[in-house]
Amino acid sequence: MKKLKVIAAMSGGVDSAVAAARAVDAGYEVVGVHLALSSNPKKYRSGARGCCTIEDSHDARRAADVIGIPFYIWDMAEEFHKGVVENFLSEYQSGRTPNPCLRCNEKIKFEAVLDRAKALGFDGVVTGHYAITKDSPNGKTLHRAADIDKDQSYVLAVLRTDQIAGAIFPLGDTVKTDTRKEAKERGLFVANKPDSHDICFVPSGDNAGWLRERLGSETGDIVDQSGKKLGEHKGAYTYTIGQRRGLALTVPDPTGEPRYVLKIEPKSNTVVVGSHDALAVSTISATPPTWCGPIPEVNKNLRGFAQVRAHGEALACDYKFDGTNLIAYLDEPVFGLATGQALVIYDNDRVVGSGTICETI
Amino acid sequence: MSIYFDHAATTPISDLALSALTDAAKKLGNASSLHSAGRSVRKELEAAREQIAATIDCAPSEVIFTGTGTEANNLAIKGLYWKAAKSGKKIVVTSTFEHHAVMDPILWLAEHEGAQIIQLDVDRNGVLNFDTLNKAIAENREKIAFISIMHSNNEVGTVQDIAQVVRLAGDIPVHSDCVQSFGKMELSFNELGLTAATISAHKIGGPLGVAALILKKGLDIEPILHGGGQERDLRSGTFNAPSILAFAAAAKESRSKLGERSTAVRKLKQQLIQVVKEKVADAWVNGNQTNTLPGIVSITFPRSDSEGLLLLLDSEGIACSTGSACSAGVQRPSHVLLAMGLSEDETTSTLRFSLSYSNTIAEIEKLGAVIASVVERSRAASGKK
Structure with missing residues (x-):
């Protein structure tokens, strides 16, 4: 039988290196590819944070050499800027809090890269994500990883079934400490490289400052739910729903209770604050839904779990698809939920689907 | 069995060059030393210089060994510029499609040393536009530090009429990156009348890490590497005798x-x-x-x-x-x-x-x-x- 050919997306980190090595062991013909996500390497790719520095591309190349596979750098800067960075900015401008890692998986790794790989005659894309795919009568389905602390099914829940079909996650059954151990045994010097946590195109880690630089810092009012002015903010989009610190309110709360950001209204450039109770959310609507398996029957109430943050808790809920939106009715309320984040629905460990949160009640 | 169609990047070392390299590597002696071990290495090294000079038709003393072709280009370009700039000549004439090892040092001179660049067009076939060269020379003759035009292009293979460039240049120094042409076609430093030419070993079956600038006798330019002054006081660093001997072996073989x-x-x-x-x-x-x-x-x-x-x-x-x-x-x-x-x-x-x-x-x-x-x-x- 002819060997299946795959592209291994190699970030320069330990996970993608071990994933590529495992794909070779599994009998795939593997070609390593590092994605250059900035057209101006000095702009995003300075410093050692994130996952797209020049050192990272060298690390990825070295890992590919050790594994013994060909290695190329693919320039995805234009696609990344359009699909991820611009989306990130426009979401903040609209008062929402986006998750760029989801967009990157959706638009870059499993769209731009997968499409290109397929056109070149490859059968799929290997990444170092911690998630599991399983064959089912309805095609491949997406599941949580064995290492629940590292589980990345949340950021992959934007993949359509055809994208999941082309995805290979060799680390799904592994705990991170074992990945590091294996990297060491394989002679991959990235074994001890720290995990990346920051947004890769904000190398300083100062998200608020990065946004202020690009979107300006027009001051505006901080108001309570009745519209009464309590203070001034330095650019509405640098605040996050649920945020308590750094509000610098000039009018104290009569009850002495701390106040939290409830809402960001970009049109009037105001930030609405209120009590912790006012942050409670029980119903979450998300759109447009992406289904990682069979599409649920319209308006049928189903039991499942909702997750609203990467590495967040699985919240027991009823959910339904109303034909347009994916709606979750939580058993217990959550606090401080930002629109723009993803709602991901699980059927036990299987990812049912996801959507971008557009409304919370 | 893999197929290699990338010989302009580098090409396998020839058997003759490899044995010259390994034989010489076993031999003790620094060619600059005055004792017999040093003298013995020096004798072979100078014979190698003569062989290389013969293959490109220049005087042995015109061969200045360097570490790479890039280094030779840098030495020529910066050296010729600094010499000319002393008398106020700050214009560098070059083409739009030089190798980066020529283009980038020239850009560096513009950014850091006040050089002005005149870039000559090439046509759709990669042939230099002599009208623009004529015009550049006519308008700036007294202010041109040097002209650098590659002998043949590394990406498309086009060979330029360097003899004509030299004729038009008159007494303006002309440097030519001859890395791709050397050993592949007839090349005479003397007949072309060049001031400086760059050649490299590993494109013709010699080892990596050795090249040469051919520089007209009696011309003193500013060095880049300062130290023991081994190469005509223009390039310092211990003679890399094994590589130079292997370079000569490859040059001789490709010439013959x-x-x-x-x-x-x-x-x-x-x-x-x-x-x-x-x-x-x-x-x-x-x-x-x-x-x-x-x-x-x-x-x-x-x-x-x-x-x-x-x-x-x-x-x-x-x-x-x-x-x-x-x-x-x-x-x-x-x-x-x-x-x-x-x-x-x-x-x-x-x-x-x-x-x-x-x-x-x-x-x-x-x-x-x-x-x-x-x-x-x-x-x-x-x-x-």
Whole structure:
């Protein structure tokens, strides 16, 4: 039988290196590819944070050499800027809090890269994500990883079934400490490289400052739910729903209770604050839904779990698809939920689907 | 069995060069030492210098060994500039499609040392526009520090009429990057009348890490590397005798077999072009084909993507190159092809194949067997219309 050919997306980190090595062991013909996500390497790719520095591309190349596979750098800067960075900015401008890692998986790794790989005659894309795919009568389905602390099914829940079909996650059954151990045994010097946590195109880690630089810092009012002015903010989009610190309110709360950001209204450039109770959310609507398996029957109430943050808790809920939106009715309320984040629905460990949160009640 | 069509990047070391290298590496002695061990190495080193001088038709004292071709270009360009700038000559005349090892030191001089650059156009065939050269010289004769035009282009193989450049230059110094031409075609430093020329060992079957600047006798330029002054006080550093001896062996061998090898390589190139055109009807060859190096051919496969082509050919066991500049590993449109008037899309749809006498017709047939499907897949992936 002819060997299946795959592209291994190699970030320069330990996970993608071990994933590529495992794909070779599994009998795939593997070609390593590092994605250059900035057209101006000095702009995003300075410093050692994130996952797209020049050192990272060298690390990825070295890992590919050790594994013994060909290695190329693919320039995805234009696609990344359009699909991820611009989306990130426009979401903040609209008062929402986006998750760029989801967009990157959706638009870059499993769209731009997968499409290109397929056109070149490859059968799929290997990444170092911690998630599991399983064959089912309805095609491949997406599941949580064995290492629940590292589980990345949340950021992959934007993949359509055809994208999941082309995805290979060799680390799904592994705990991170074992990945590091294996990297060491394989002679991959990235074994001890720290995990990346920051947004890769904000190398300083100062998200608020990065946004202020690009979107300006027009001051505006901080108001309570009745519209009464309590203070001034330095650019509405640098605040996050649920945020308590750094509000610098000039009018104290009569009850002495701390106040939290409830809402960001970009049109009037105001930030609405209120009590912790006012942050409670029980119903979450998300759109447009992406289904990682069979599409649920319209308006049928189903039991499942909702997750609203990467590495967040699985919240027991009823959910339904109303034909347009994916709606979750939580058993217990959550606090401080930002629109723009993803709602991901699980059927036990299987990812049912996801959507971008557009409304919370 | 892998097929190597990237001999302009580097080519295998020849057996003669390899034995010269290993024999000399076993020998003790620093060629600068006055004792017998030093003298013995020095004797061989100077014989090697004479051999290399003979192959490019210059005086032995005109051969200045350097570590790389890039270093030789830097030495010539910065050295000639600093010398001329002392008398107020700050204009550097060059072409738009030089190798980065020429272009970048010149740009550096402009950024840091106040050099002014006049870049001469090339036409669609990669041939220098002599009208613009004439004009540049006529208008700036007294202010030109030097002229640097490559002898042949590394991406498309086009050979320039350097003798004519020198004639027009008169007493203006002329440097030429001869790295791709040396050992591949007739090349006489004296007949061309050059002031300086760059040659390198590893393009002709010599080892990596040794090259030379041929610099006219009696001309003192500013060095870049200061130290023991080993090479005419223009380049310091302990003599790399083993590599220099191997360089000489390769130079001598390629000189003696020049005629037969260039005929054979030129024939292989014609076959490669024919095979590719048969399989990919709309592919075209870039550059003047009447005055060109025997082994280099640049082929554009419209609407394809050279990165994809390279990847797919590599997976078929065929090595060639995109001929594009590489910035942090990311392919950028080739300035050479852009200078020749290709569009950005066309430059990133282009491959360079560079052949050697060791390639075979069977290898070219293997390329012919896969090229159509490779181009087709690359086109599907490129998104180009």
